[in-house]
Amino acid sequence: MVRIGSINIPVEIAETEAARGKGLSGRPSLDKNKGMLFMFPKSDFHQFWMPDMNFPIDIIWINNGEVVGITPNISDNFNQENPRAYSPPQPVRYVLEVNAGFSTKNKIKIGDVIAFENI
Numbered sequence: 001m002v003r004i005g006s007i008n009i010p011v012e013i014a015e016t017e018a019a020r021g022k023g024l025s026g027r028p029s030l031d032k033n034k035g036m037l038f039m040f041p042k043s044d045f046h047q048f049w050m051p052d053m054n055f056p057i058d059i060i061w062i063n064n065g066e067v068v069g070i071t072p073n074i075s076d077n078f079n080q081e082n083p084r085a086y087s088p089p090q091p092v093r094y095v096l097e098v099n100a101g102f103s104t105k106n107k108i109k110i111g112d113v114i115a116f117e118n119i
Contacts, residue, residue, distance in 0.1 A: 027055075055100070
């Protein structure tokens with residue numbers, strides 16, 4: 001579980017290289033209030049892209065226990081000829097993917113404190 005302020009988000013964890021590479025690709029959807037947490041061995045400018053995605057997402061960039069960036073409403077339209085990569089505004093160790101609009105709906109903002117439970 002990831003807690004951002006008073007919001008609890010049940011998450012699937014992607015901590016192996018294979019799991020991080022697959023992410024949410026190929027899935028028909030993500031449950032409304034759930035997410036996928038990507039855990040990396042160290043902070044870096046980890047890049048994400050959207051091949052084989054079937055729904056739009058928000059990416060929440062996390063480092064040192066707080067939200068350091070949000071990339072909202074990323075389209076699931078993927079252009080093979082000119083793929084777009086998404087990067088955090090600073091090095092991060094964790095990345096949370098949620099359904100598009102989740103960040104706005106829940107008023108998540110840069111500087112919000114993050115807590116991990118049972119992770």
